[in-house]
Amino acid sequence: xxxxxxxxxxxxxxxxxxxxxxxxxxxxxxxxxxxxxxxxxxxxxxxxxxxxxxxxxxxxxxxxxxxxxxxxxxxxxxxxxxxxxxxxxxxxxxxxxxxxxxxxxxxxxxxxxxxxxxxxxxxxxxxxxxxxxxxxxxxxxxxxxxxxxxxxxxxxxxxxxxxxxxxxxxxxxxxxxxxxxxxxxxxxxxxxxxxxxxxxxxxxxxxxxxxxxxxxxxxxxxxxxxxxxxxxxxxxxxxxxxxxxxxxxxxxxxxxxxxxxxxxxxxxxxxxxxxxxxxxxxxxxxxxxxxxxxxxxxxxxxxxxxxxxxxxxxxxxxxxxxxxxxxxxxxxxxxxxxxxxxxxxxxxxxxx
Amino acid sequence: xxxxxxxxxxxxxxxxxxxxxxxxxxxxxxxxxxxxxxxxxxxxxxxxxxxxxxxxxxxxxxxxxxxxxxxxxxxxxxxxxxxxxxxxxxxxxxxxxxxxxxxxxxxxxxxxxxxxxxxxxxxxxxxxxxxxxxxxxxxxxxxxxxxxxxxxxxxxxxxxxxxxxxxxxxxxxxxxxxxxxxxxxxxxxxxxxxxxxxxxxxxxxxxxxxxxxxxxxxxxxxxxxxxxxxxxxxxxxxxxxxxxxxxxxxxxxxxxxxxxxxxxxxxxxxxxxx
Numbered sequence: 001x002x003x004x005x006x007x008x009x010x011x012x013x014x015x016x017x018x019x020x021x022x023x024x025x026x027x028x029x030x031x032x033x034x035x036x037x038x039x040x041x042x043x044x045x046x047x048x049x050x051x052x053x054x055x056x057x058x059x060x061x062x063x064x065x066x067x068x069x070x071x072x073x074x075x076x077x078x079x080x081x082x083x084x085x086x087x088x089x090x091x092x093x094x095x096x097x098x099x100x101x102x103x104x105x106x107x108x109x110x111x112x113x114x115x116x117x118x119x120x121x122x123x124x125x126x127x128x129x130x131x132x133x134x135x136x137x138x139x140x141x142x143x144x145x146x147x148x149x150x151x152x153x154x155x156x157x158x159x160x161x162x163x164x165x166x167x168x169x170x171x172x173x174x175x176x177x178x179x180x181x182x183x184x185x186x187x188x189x190x191x192x193x194x195x196x197x198x199x200x201x202x203x204x205x206x207x208x209x210x211x212x213x214x215x216x217x218x219x220x221x222x223x224x225x226x227x228x229x230x231x232x233x234x235x236x237x238x239x240x241x242x243x244x245x246x247x248x249x250x251x252x253x254x255x256x257x258x259x260x261x262x263x264x265x266x267x268x269x270x271x272x273x274x275x276x277x278x279x280x281x282x283x284x285x286x287x288x289x290x291x292x293x294x295x296x297x298x299x300x301x302x303x304x305x306x307x308x309x310x311x312x313x314x315x316x317x318x319x320x321x322x323x324x325x326x327x328x329x330x331x332x333x334x335x336x337x338x339x340x341x342x343x344x345x346x347x348x349x350x351x352x
Numbered sequence: 353x354x355x356x357x358x359x360x361x362x363x364x365x366x367x368x369x370x371x372x373x374x375x376x377x378x379x380x381x382x383x384x385x386x387x388x389x390x391x392x393x394x395x396x397x398x399x400x401x402x403x404x405x406x407x408x409x410x411x412x413x414x415x416x417x418x419x420x421x422x423x424x425x426x427x428x429x430x431x432x433x434x435x436x437x438x439x440x441x442x443x444x445x446x447x448x449x450x451x452x453x454x455x456x457x458x459x460x461x462x463x464x465x466x467x468x469x470x471x472x473x474x475x476x477x478x479x480x481x482x483x484x485x486x487x488x489x490x491x492x493x494x495x496x497x498x499x500x501x502x503x504x505x506x507x508x509x510x511x512x513x514x515x516x517x518x519x520x521x522x523x524x525x526x527x528x529x530x531x532x533x534x535x536x537x538x539x540x541x542x543x544x545x546x547x548x549x550x551x552x553x554x555x556x557x558x559x560x561x562x563x564x565x566x567x568x569x570x571x572x573x574x575x576x577x578x579x580x581x582x583x584x585x586x587x588x589x590x591x592x593x594x595x596x597x598x599x600x601x602x603x604x605x606x607x608x609x610x611x612x613x614x615x616x617x618x619x620x621x622x623x624x625x626x
Contacts (some may be wrong), residue, residue, distance in 0.1 A: 084517035098525040
C-alpha cells in the first residue's frame with residue numbers, strides 16, 4: 001500500500017520537531033529513514049503508525065486519509081527496537097495475539113500462526129517464553145507478530161540495533177527476503193547507513209526534522225546533495241578539503257597544490273571558497289605530483305588498509321588501498337585523485 | 353570440617369538469642385490448654401475449659417463464629433475494594449495523561465500521611481448521618497478508603513516499571529486500551545496485586561480502632577473488638593481465656609504468612625523479568 005506523507009508537522013510543546021515534511025513510499029517499496037539520533041525519524045514512524053498525533057498535514061495509505069485514525073484501525077505492523085514481546089505469553093500466544101483480539105476462530109488462528117512461524121523458521125519455539133529465546137529468535141517472533149494480520153504497511157524501528165554483528169548480517173537479508181516475499185510496503189528507521197544502503201530500495205536521509213535527500217542507495221552515494229549526506233553515507237567516511245577556486249582549479253588552503261575540478265565546475269568564479277569531497281576509494285598513490293603529505297595513520301581491515309594522509313597545510317585525506325607493505329606511518333607520499341568522481345560543495349555545504 | 357562447625361556455632365548463638373521468644377510462644381499455647389494452680393509455672397493437667405468459647409457463647413458476648421465471619425467479611429471486602437480501585441487508579445496515574453495528575457498524586461500522598469485517629473470523629477458523624485453507623489458496610493468503606501492511598505501508590509510504582517513499548521505494541525496489534533491493560537499490562541504487575549492483597553487482608557483482619565468506634569454492636573462485631581470486650585470487664589478477668597481467643601485470632605494470619613511469604617517479598621522486586 002502506498003504511503004503518502006503531506007506537510008507533516010509535529011510539535012512537542014513549543015518545539016517544532018518536524019516541519020512540513022513530505023514523503024512518498026511507493027507500493028511494495030522498502031524505504032529507509034536514515035539520520036542521526038534526534039533527527040525526527042522515529043517521530044515520523046510513530047506518526048505513520050498512529051501512536052503520535054499529527055499536528056499539521058496529512059497521512060494517506062493508498063488514497064485513504066488515515067490522519068485521524070486510531071492505531072488499532074490502521075492495520076500497521078510494527079517491530080520495535082526492544083521487540084516488545086509480551087513476557088508472560090509463549091511464542092504462540094505472542095504471535096496469535098493480534099488475531100485473538102480480532103476474535104478470529106481458533107482453528108483459523110492456529111493455521112495462520114503455523115503458516116507465519118514456518119515462514120520465519122520459528123515453528124519449533126511455539127511453547128517457549130520470550131525470556132528463553134535468543135535475540136535473533138525474539139526478533140523473528142516480533143516480525144511474525146507484526147506480519148500475522150497481513151498489514152498493509154510494515155514499520156521497523158531500529159530492528160537490528162540490539163543484535164550482535166554476525167546476527168545482524170543474517171537478519172538484514174532475512175528481513176529483506178520477507179519484505180520481498182510478502183510484497184509489503186515497509187519503512188525502516190535506522191541510524192546505520194550500512195543497514196539503510198543494504199536493505200532498502202530508497203533512502204530518505206533526515207536531519208533536524210528535514211528530509212535532505214531521497215534517492216536510491218547507489219544514487220545517493222554518487223550524488224549527495226550536501227556535505228551532510230555525503231558525510232553520512234560511506235564507510236570509511238568521505239574526507240572534505242577546503243580551499244578556493246582560481247583559474248578553474250581548486251587550490252588547497254595552506255598549500256600550493258592545485259587540483260583539477262570535475263566537469264561542469266570549471267566556470268566557478270575566482271576566489272570562491274569551496275569544499276571538495278573526496279571518497280577514500282578515489283585517492284590513489286602516485287610517484288610524483290603536487291599533492292603530497294605524510295601518512296599519519298594506518299588501519300588494517302584485512303583485505304584493505306585505510307590510510308590517513310596529512311597533506312602539507314594540515315588537512316587530512318583518507319585513502320583505502322589493497323593491503324601493501326611498502327607504506328608505513330610517517331612516510332611522505334604523493335596522491336592522485338579521480339577528478340570526475342570529486343564532489344564539489346559550497347561553503348555552506350550545498351552541492352555545486 | 354571447620355566450616356560446618358563455624359556455622360554450627362552461629363546457629364547455636366542465634367538459637368540461644370531467640371529462645372526467650374520461642375519459649376513465650378510455647379507457653380502461650382501451653383497455658384491455653386493447661387491447668388496450673390496459682391503460683392505454679394508448669395501445668396499439671398490438661399483442659400479444654402479455656403477453648404469453650406468455640407462451642408458455647410460466653411455470657412453477654414456474641415457468638416464467636418458469627419464474629420469470625422464478620423471479621424472475614426470485613427477483611428475480604430476491604431481487600432477486594434482496595435485491589436479493584438488501586439489496580440485501575442494506579443494504571444491511570446501511571447499511564448494516562450490526566451488533567452491535574454501531579455496534584456492528584458501529591459494529594460494521595462498527603463492522605464496517606466494523615467493519621468486515621470484524627471479523622472475518626474468526623475467519620476463517625478458522617479456515618480451516623482447517612483445511616484451506616486453500626487453496619488459492616490460502613491466500616492468496610494471507611495477502612496478501604498483509608499487503605500487506598502498506599503495501595504494506589506504501590507500499584508503506580510509497579511505499573512511504572514512496565515515498558516511503554518509493550519503497551520504500544522498492544523495498541524498496534526489492534527487491541528483496545530482496556531484489553532491492553534487487562535491482557536498485557538495486568539499480568540506484568542501480578543506480584544504487586546498479590547502482595548497488596550495480602551497486606552490489605554492482614555490490615556483488615558487486625559484493624560481495631562475503626563470497628564470499635566464505628567461498629568461496636570454485637571451483631572457486627574469483629575474479633576479485635578470482641579477480644580477487647582473481654583478485658584474491659586475488670587472484675588472478671590480470665591487471662592487463659594483471653595489467650596485462647598488471641599491464639600484463635602492469630603491462626604489465619606500465621607497460615608496466610610506461611611503461604612504467601614515469598615510473594616510478599618516480591619513487593620520490592622516488581623516489574624517484568626522478561
